[in-house]
Amino acid sequence: MLKRRQPLLQRFFILFILCSIIASPESATLLPSPDATALLGFQSKADLRNNLRFSQNASFHFCDWQGVTCYEQKVVRLILEHLDLGGIFAPNTLSHLDQLRVLSLQNNSLAGPIPDLSGLINLKSLFLDHNFFTGSFPPSILSLHRIRTLDLSYNNITGPIPSSLASLDRLYYLRLDWNRFNGTVPPLNQSSLKTFSISGNNLTGAIPVTQALLRFGFSSFSWNPGLCGEIIHKECHPRPHFFGPTAAVVAPPPAAVLGQSVEVHGVELAQPSANKHKRTAVIIGFSAGVFVLIGSLLCFVMAVRKEKDKKQSTAVIESDDGATTAQVAAVIQMEQETELEEKVKRVQGMQVAKSGNLIFCAGEAQLYTLDQLMRASAELLGRGTIGTTYKAVLDNRLIVTVKRLDAGKLASTTKETFEQHMESVGGLRHPNLVPLRAYFQAKEERLLVYDYQPNGSLLSLIHAVEHGRRIRIGF
Structure with a gap:
């Protein structure tokens, strides 16, 4: 009996050892x-x-x-x-x-x-x-x-x-x-x-x-x-040239040299005789004499008229001196009036800048004007506790975000305090912070201009659901 039990005990012992090895944590590393x-x-x-x-x-x-x-x-x-x-x-x-x-x-x-x-x-x-x-x-x-x-x-x-x-x-x-x-x-x-x-x-x-x-x-x-486009300084739709391409001038076919062709369309051409040559020479000489005579008469008439014009110009110059002096005085007066108008415009421009103008933060390029911003097409993005946010597309295809602040919530904030806050915020730069590019204030109107971010709001990302489960956000 003992001899039969010993092989069974050995088998159970071997199985126990194998199970313990497999179940041990170290076996997972295998x-x-x-x-x-x-x-x-x-x-x-x-x-x-x-x-x-x-x-x-x-x-x-x-x-x-x-x-x-x-x-x-x-x-x-x-x-x-x-x-x-x-x-x-x-x-x-x-x-x-x-x-x-x-x-x-x-x-x-x-x-x-x-x-x-x-x-x-x-x-x-x-x-x-x-x-x-x-x-x-x-x-x-x-x-x-x-x-x-x-x-x-x-x-x-x-x-x-x-x-x-x-x-x-x-x-x-x-x-x-x-x-x-x-x-x-x-x-x-x-x-x-x-x-x-x-x-x-x-x-x-x-x-x-x-x-x-x-x-x-x-x-x-x-x-x-x-x-x-504007960035590479290349016009997208070049205007056609004012003058079209000139048509090529077709030269007339060269005339046939007399005597070189024996027959033209079946008609035989005879050689010119010596009498015809003499008659042609006489006609040319007479014509040349007539042209010389006419030219001499024209020169004489022009000389007489020139002499008369000199006498008349002397009197005209004396009379024009007074007119010229009057014209100079008028020009000086116009320049003085223009200078005065420019001074008035400068003063008005300074007043406009103080009463309400688009102010770009330090170091920002002035890529658009207040007029362009006001004419931009606007799309509502959302409303908050202190204002409303819009997506604005300017006429030069630049896309910005404009936040219109609630005048009632900021009624106690003075213009000077608002400007100081905007200068401080406009100087902040961080990869996770949308930079403030410009701001505007006039009377009860206050606008903030940022870069447009096409990724939606943080609220939409947090609560977004895709395929029945929330979207995982990596921070």
């Missing part, structure tokens, strides 16, 4: 990390020349791999530059690195379309430039609301540049140059945008005049023959 799986999946499709040093056998030490930076066993930076990667950027690989902040694959030979990157919810910098990517602008990038740096330059991306790029309000660096983009330029107006280039594409139409795009020069838009 499974490869999802980040390591994502990196290996990317390598299998992108590294056709075996230049990456990723290894399946060393997947538990993926944080030590080439170009990988981790924080608490999660990949936060992936820099794979100048490695001659010649495959494709496969979907469902790097997009699973949900803690990734920086991704750089620049200066490789990756081809094909850019995959869905919406899983990179914490991505702040994306460098895919100097590759051979094709297809259209990846729409998944528009969902990366924390993105600050985006470089897709020097690829073969086609199609339009989406206007939704204006919703990426943290965008600091944007380069889309030297691709094959077509269509129009989107009205980007991020106050944080400091680096921008769309040169070397096939873009057409007028460049929108926004506060953000006005900061960049001609080089940011060059090599787009179809672009026009």
Whole structure:
């Protein structure tokens, strides 16, 4: 009996040991990390020349791999530059690195379309430039609301540049140059945008005049023959020339030289005789004599008239001296009156500036006048406790936000106090603060002018619902 029980006890003991090993926390480390799986999946499709040093056998030490930076066993930076990667950027690989902040694959030979990157919810910098990517602008990038740096330059991306790029309000660096983009330029107006280039594409139409795009020069838009507008100093609809193209003057056909053609239309031409030559010479000489005689008579008549004009001009000069003196006096009087009118206008202008004028904050360019602002088309954006906010589109296509303050709420605030507050607020600059560009006050009317932000209100973002669930906001 004892001999039979010993094998059974041994088997139970072995099963107990195996179960304890499997159930232990350390056994979880034997499974490869999802980040390591994502990196290996990317390598299998992108590294056709075996230049990456990723290894399946060393997947538990993926944080030590080439170009990988981790924080608490999660990949936060992936820099794979100048490695001659010649495959494709496969979907469902790097997009699973949900803690990734920086991704750089620049200066490789990756081809094909850019995959869905919406899983990179914490991505702040994306460098895919100097590759051979094709297809259209990846729409998944528009969902990366924390993105600050985006470089897709020097690829073969086609199609339009989406206007939704204006919703990426943290965008600091944007380069889309030297691709094959077509269509129009989107009205980007991020106050944080400091680096921008769309040169070397096939873009057409007028460049929108926004506060953000006005900061960049001609080089940011060059090599787009179809672009026009105020920013690049190119008229969009050139006027036709006042004078049309002149018609070419058709020279008459050369006359046939006498004697060179023996027959013209079957009629034989005879050679001129010597008598005809003599008769022609006499006629020419007589005509020349008549012309000389007529010319002499005309010269004599003109000399007589000139002498009479001299005598009359002496009397006219004496009489004109008085008239000239009177004209000079009249001109001096007109200049004095004009100068007086200008002084009056200056005084009136100073009074207008004191009573009510559009005042731009320190360092701001005066891109529009009060008259343009008043003539702009307005759209109601919302109402608050101290005023109403409008979206104003000026005649030069510049879009601004105008906040009209409630006169009743600010009745106790003096003009001097209001101006001091506006000068203080106008000097504030921060990436998360919409800058005050200008303000206006006259009697009971007070307006504040800001950059237009196309992303909606904070209330709409907090309470927005998409597909039955609230939208996740990354702060």
